[in-house]
Amino acid sequence: DGTLYEDGKHFEADNKMISLLISLMERGVDVAIVTAAGYDEAARFEDRLAALLAAFKELQLPEETTKRFHMMGGECNYLLKVTTDYGLDFVPIEEWQTRDMLAWREESMQELLDGAQACLERGAARLGMQVQLIRKARAVGVVPCSPTLYESLEELALSVRFELEGAGLEVPFCAFNGGNDVFVDVGNKAIGLRALQSYLGVEEGGTLHVGDRFTITGNDAQVRGFCSILWVANPDETAFYVKMLVRDMKAVEKARKEDKGLTKKAWVRIL
Numbered sequence: 001d002g003t004l005y006e007d008g009k010h011f012e013a014d015n016k017m018i019s020l021l022i023s024l025m026e027r028g029v030d031v032a033i034v035t036a037a038g039y040d041e042a043a044r045f046e047d048r049l050a051a052l053l054a055a056f057k058e059l060q061l062p063e064e065t066t067k068r069f070h071m072m073g074g075e076c077n078y079l080l081k082v083t084t085d086y087g088l089d090f091v092p093i094e095e096w097q098t099r100d101m102l103a104w105r106e107e108s109m110q111e112l113l114d115g116a117q118a119c120l121e122r123g124a125a126r127l128g129m130q131v132q133l134i135r136k137a138r139a140v141g142v143v144p145c146s147p148t149l150y151e152s153l154e155e156l157a158l159s160v161r162f163e164l165e166g167a168g169l170e171v172p173f174c175a176f177n178g179g180n181d182v183f184v185d186v187g188n189k190a191i192g193l194r195a196l197q198s199y200l201g202v203e204e205g206g207t208l209h210v211g212d213r214f215t216i217t218g219n220d221a222q223v224r225g226f227c228s229i230l231w232v233a234n235p236d237e238t239a240f241y242v243k244m245l246v247r248d249m250k251a252v253e254k255a256r257k258e259d260k261g262l263t264k265k266a267w268v269r270i271l
Helices: 017-026 042-048 051-056 104-126 150-165 190-198 223-228 235-257 264-270
Strands: 033-034 070-073 078-082 088-090 131-133 139-144 172-176 182-186 207-211 229-233
Touching: 017 131, 017 235, 017 264, 033 150, 033 190, 042 051, 042 088, 042 150, 051 070, 070 190, 078 150, 078 190, 104 131, 104 139, 104 150, 104 172, 104 182, 150 182, 207 235
Parallel strands: 033 070, 207 229
Antiparallel strands: 070 078, 078 088, 131 139, 139 182, 172 182
């Protein structure tokens, strides 16, 4: 939310990012949506990407193209790929999770979520914030029942993070302010990114992470040390920069076809 589509929304048929993402995939670029949203059913992820998947189907994109699209859900807990009928299906965890991730014990993950839930409830009560509690298999969070100051959500996210960091937990976590809620997830996007890089065979220098939550209470901050980043404020900014990237890739393709080689300027623009 806030990077590819408006906060709280999903992909719509007129989303300008759809054609841009397809252009990248057709040029051999692996595209992955890494999101905090996590579900045990692939259909829930399909609902969020319905318009994008519909575009894949309408264009009858070949497997050579669709295999370059993945979705990482729950920060790092679910990896999905495109099926032959243009749906989504989970990639078995033994195929992509790192050795450290596979070692996380269920008891330790539930201990983290139990502790996080208690911290969230105490923090919300201290701030006089009425909230709805949401507990998932790999995350727990609260959503205010009425409009709430952003600073209150920041305070809640920071206090929960501070408490959990001192709890001696075995499993890494991410406590973040989502803008309209505060959640604690098992793992974080950096762990998901590293697992994805290994699975796809992509090096850190060949990865660009686009996000809108790079502050200390955001869930994009942890990836800073593992790839290049692009901090955007809204989907329009994302589209602007991806258009630049696609345009430059087309220029390089044209130069190669004309056998004129790459100019220094073209290389600078790509890098």
